[in-house]
Amino acid sequence: MSSEASPVVLITGASSGIGRAAALLFAERGWRVAATMRKPSDGAALSEHEGIVVLPLDVTDQQSVDAAVAATLTQFGRIDVLVNNAGYGLFGPFETATDEQIRRQFATNVDGVFAVTRAVLPTMRGQGSGVIVNVASLGGLITLPFYSLYNATKFALVGFTESLSFELAPLGIRAKTIAPGGVATEVAGRSLARTFAEGENPSGDSLSKVMAAMSARRGAYSTPEAIAEIIFTAATDGTGQVLYVAGQDAEQAMGLRQSLSEEQRLAMIRQLSGL
Numbered sequence: 001m002s003s004e005a006s007p008v009v010l011i012t013g014a015s016s017g018i019g020r021a022a023a024l025l026f027a028e029r030g031w032r033v034a035a036t037m038r039k040p041s042d043g044a045a046l047s048e049h050e051g052i053v054v055l056p057l058d059v060t061d062q063q064s065v066d067a068a069v070a071a072t073l074t075q076f077g078r079i080d081v082l083v084n085n086a087g088y089g090l091f092g093p094f095e096t097a098t099d100e101q102i103r104r105q106f107a108t109n110v111d112g113v114f115a116v117t118r119a120v121l122p123t124m125r126g127q128g129s130g131v132i133v134n135v136a137s138l139g140g141l142i143t144l145p146f147y148s149l150y151n152a153t154k155f156a157l158v159g160f161t162e163s164l165s166f167e168l169a170p171l172g173i174r175a176k177t178i179a180p181g182g183v184a185t186e187v188a189g190r191s192l193a194r195t196f197a198e199g200e201n202p203s204g205d206s207l208s209k210v211m212a213a214m215s216a217r218r219g220a221y222s223t224p225e226a227i228a229e230i231i232f233t234a235a236t237d238g239t240g241q242v243l244y245v246a247g248q249d250a251e252q253a254m255g256l257r258q259s260l261s262e263e264q265r266l267a268m269i270r271q272l273s274g275l
């Protein structure tokens with residue numbers, strides 16, 4: 001049994017990838033973990049770990065957000081850290097994106113973070129402490145072709161989190177952003193949504209080149225466990241650092257970005273994307 005005094009983390013999107021790795025890491029370090037996910041049956045293996053409770057939470061459904069936060073408080077009595085991790089990428093030409101695809105991308109990656117954050121803030125304010133860790137992306141700092149809508153959501157998250165960090169600091173609450181580069185998860189697999197049908201290529205050559213460049217980079221992706229370590233650091237380092245660039249590829253790209261002119265920066269993106 002976990003100690004009553006051990007801290008509590010609530011993680012969204014804990015069924016796979018970074019969220020799952022974070023749930024396991026916090027539990028291993030003695031935390032009590034509310035590992036939330038759309039389908040709790042996906043968390044059967046997680047719930048066998050000491051200190052982990054699997055709860056249903058769809059970030060696009062306010063009732064399920066409120067119920068998961070209430071269930072976490074009933075189970076553990078407090079929430080020290082919130083990890084807003086749930087999200088996915090919408091890839092492809094902007095022109096062919098449907099209203100529904102655009103709405104869903106923002107509802108999950110942006111509105112979902114707003115909903116869970118607002119549901120948890122009264123508890124953190126009452127405690128006089130807490131850390132909110134938002135999993136954005138390198139794609140919230142640097143764009144890639146054919147990711148315009150995903151980039152838009154992650155740029156939104158980076159700006160939201162930085163502004164929120166000023167507002168919450170006097171309440172004893174920290175807001176932080178994780179910006180991973182490529183990570184070997186379901187993000188490029190079952191979680192990837194496309195604005196074009198399989199086999200169709202409305203943007204011709206440039207879309208094919210970008211897809212080939214993306215595939216070629218996969219070997220250099222970080223593991224979800226490595227990103228979970230950075231989430232844990234952000235949650236526990238006690239510093240006012242807001243942005244954590246995560247992964248060698250992301251650090252390298254950000255290092256280059258800072259030393260490049262605008263023209264060179266756009267050329268770097270074209271080169272990375274095979275254009």
Ligand SMILES: NC(=O)c1ccc[n+]([C@@H]2O[C@H](COP(=O)([O-])OP(=O)(O)OC[C@H]3O[C@@H](n4cnc5c(N)ncnc54)[C@H](OP(=O)(O)O)[C@@H]3O)[C@@H](O)[C@H]2O)c1
Nearest residue numbers: 013015017018038058059086087137182183185186187191
């Ligand atoms: N992998 C990368 O290269 C990379 C890079 C930068 C940032 N990120 C970000 O990292 C986060 C985690 O992604 P991942 O790479 O670990 O991919 P993943 O393995 O596909 O995990 C994504 C998680 O988000 C969940 N999710 C999607 N929509 C949801 C909703 N409406 N409500 C609750 N959960 C929902 C998925 O749940 P289901 O199992 O129910 O689908 C899954 O648990 C995302 O925000 C992603 O944008 C990933």
